Amino acid sequence: MSYKIPMGPYHPALEEPYKLDLICEGETVCDAKLHIGFNFRGIEHLAETRNYIQVIALMERVCGICSNIHTLTLCQAMEGLTGLTPPPRAQYIRVVVAELERLHSHVLWAGIAAKLMGFKTMFMTCFELREKVMDILQAISGNRVNYSMNRIGGVNRDIDDPQAILKMVEALEREMARTVIPIFTTSRTARSRCAGIGVLTLEKAVSCGVVGPTARASGLPQDLRRAAPYAAYAEMEFDVPVQQDGDVRARLLVRALEIMESCKILRQALAKLPPGELHSGDDKFAFATGTATSRVEAPRGEVMYSVSWKENSRNPSRVHVRTPTFANMPAIRWMVIGARLADTPLIQASIDPCYSCTDR
Amino acid sequence: MNLLESIPEQLGTTEPWVEKGGVHWLTLGGMNVRELAKAMNGLHARFVTITAYQLPGEGGLRLEYHWDLDGQLLGFPFQLAGNSIESIYDLCEAVDWIEREIHEGFAIDFLGREYEPLLLRQGDTPGVNLRDAVAASKEKK
Numbered sequence: 195m196s197y198k199i200p201m202g203p204y205h206p207a208l209e210e211p212y213k214l215d216l217i218c219e220g221e222t223v224c225d226a227k228l229h230i231g232f233n234f235r236g237i238e239h240l241a242e243t244r245n246y247i248q249v250i251a252l253m254e255r256v257c258g259i260c261s262n263i264h265t266l267t268l269c270q271a272m273e274g275l276t277g278l279t280p281p282p283r284a285q286y287i288r289v290v291v292a293e294l295e296r297l298h299s300h301v302l303w304a305g306i307a308a309k310l311m312g313f314k315t316m317f318m319t320c321f322e323l324r325e326k327v328m329d330i331l332q333a334i335s336g337n338r339v340n341y342s343m344n345r346i347g348g349v350n351r352d353i354d355d356p357q358a359i360l361k362m363v364e365a366l367e368r369e370m371a372r373t374v375i376p377i378f379t380t381s382r383t384a385r386s387r388c389a390g391i392g393v394l395t396l397e398k399a400v401s402c403g404v405v406g407p408t409a410r411a412s413g414l415p416q417d418l419r420r421a422a423p424y425a426a427y428a429e430m431e432f433d434v435p436v437q438q439d440g441d442v443r444a445r446l447l448v449r450a451l452e453i454m455e456s457c458k459i460l461r462q463a464l465a466k467l468p469p470g471e472l473h474s475g476d477d478k479f480a481f482a483t484g485t486a487t488s489r490v491e492a493p494r495g496e497v498m499y500s501v502s503w504k505e506n507s508r509n510p511s512r513v514h515v516r517t518p519t520f521a522n523m524p525a526i527r528w529m530v531i532g533a534r535l536a537d538t539p540l541i542q543a544s545i546d547p548c549y550s551c552t553d554r
Numbered sequence: 555m556n557l558l559e560s561i562p563e564q565l566g567t568t569e570p571w572v573e574k575g576g577v578h579w580l581t582l583g584g585m586n587v588r589e590l591a592k593a594m595n596g597l598h599a600r601f602v603t604i605t606a607y608q609l610p611g612e613g614g615l616r617l618e619y620h621w622d623l624d625g626q627l628l629g630f631p632f633q634l635a636g637n638s639i640e641s642i643y644d645l646c647e648a649v650d651w652i653e654r655e656i657h658e659g660f661a662i663d664f665l666g667r668e669y670e671p672l673l674l675r676q677g678d679t680p681g682v683n684l685r686d687a688v689a690a691s692k693e694k695k
Contacts, residue, residue: 231674239684274575403601403648416600421625486575487620487627498627500605500618516603516652524651553674 203232207539210549223530233553241513254340257551262295263492265344271501274486276479278347283470285426287349289463293456298327299493300449303546310540311387323369330362348473356464367457375450388443392529392541395440402525405518406495408545411437411444418491430459442544494518494546517551565593577629590630591642599623601648606656608685638663659684
């Protein structure tokens with residue numbers, strides 16, 4: 195006999211509100227339905243009532259973790275409409291902040307995954323490391339969540355002492371390599387809770403159109419930093435970690451390896467930070483009538499903004515945001531089919547879902 | 555001829571690609587969106603999203619379908635005659651949520667698919683054009 199178990203929208207295993215209706219036979223999940231929309235904010239519509247300065251502050255609040263990515267993608271799209279080009283130093287600073295944000299996101303996710311595995315010590319270790327990443331972001335921007343770094347044509351704040359930031363990054367990298375990554379990749383607890391669980395096959399990953407670490411853990415080697423470089427990524431050397439198993443462990447390994455790659459990118463960007471201006475310096479610019487689209491590789495995968503403007507208008511006429519969780523979340527259904535009920539919190543967490551982005 | 559250049563011929567159009575605003579645009583004239591989805595599947599392109607626009611005045615509705623092909627973003631605009639277009643959900647699983655979201659936010663009907671359960675605005679009515687609804691509520695006040 196099958197029975198339905200509702201999980202959410204308010205549930206101890208979910209960090210934010212969404213709902214999984216799990217159809218079970220015994221302890222095995224046979225099917226699942228996903229429901230979102232419990233916090234739908236209508237931000238796209240609200241954006242049409244904001245001018246070009248206000249809309250940046252608004253879109254920074256689409257997500258509480260990858261806030262910088264949203265302003266970066268939006269500003270790149272608006273730069274396409276205004277013809278402004280950020281100077282090289284601004285492009286490098288954009289890379290530095292984007293990679294710090296990736297570190298922040300991945301370490302935060304590792305902590306939550308550890309908690310869901312029942313690995314509380316690891317949770318505390320990860321959150322201690324996350325604090326160090328946030329300290330660096332605060333040192334650069336003065337803020338811990340909404341960094342307000344991006345503006346049309348450049349960035350708002352400089353990195354005054356790259357060497358000091360570099361030392362902090364190196365200390366963080368040592369800690370990651372010494373504790374977090376070995377424990378996650380070799381410990382029995384992590385292996386027994388993650389290996390062979392929540393598998394998303396390559397075929398399903400393709401048909402669901404998943405992005406980011408979720409796609410790369412199922413064997414899809416897609417990464418916009420490599421395939422369609424933006425900011426200063428074309429000048430960075432890094433690898434794109436790909437795993438083939440498609441299970442929770444593969445998603446964990448991809449993120450663990452990406453932490454090391456982010457540190458590699460940060461070292462290059464901080465060492466080569468070019469001198470010069472922070473923004474184009476052109477305060478008088480005009481929006482051309484039309485639509486510009488920008489895509490960025492956020493910690494969870496591809497973010498896309500389509501921004502439409504009419505000449506002489508103060509506000510955008512349309513802002514469409516496609517967030518990575520919006521693409522990844524439907525795939526949870528295929529991950530939980532055949533899984534044990536007790537594994538579903540960890541499986542859904544393994545895509546690093548952001549309901550804030552999804553219910554934008 | 556690279557893969558991108560070969561697509562117009564495969565889709566049976568003589569229109570050239572127009573690169574604008576970070577997207578390679580191709581206008582397909584009379585081509586059906588389902589034929590486009592089949593062609594994109596054949597090329598192993600990754601579906602990205604659909605962007606809906608309500609054009610000013612009597613301009614109606616426009617949908618822009620996006621696929622990613624090896625890092626290049628492709629765009630295909632479709633002007634809607636009324637407020638409906640054929641669904642491609644059975645051909646491309648990844649469109650499910652965005653078709654539902656557009657149906658709920660712009661009242662565009664994607665023919666040949668079911669919508670329940672409501673994706674956004676839980677407990678609300680599906681198929682409401684939010685822009686018109688907001689404008690009407692402002693007038694009422």
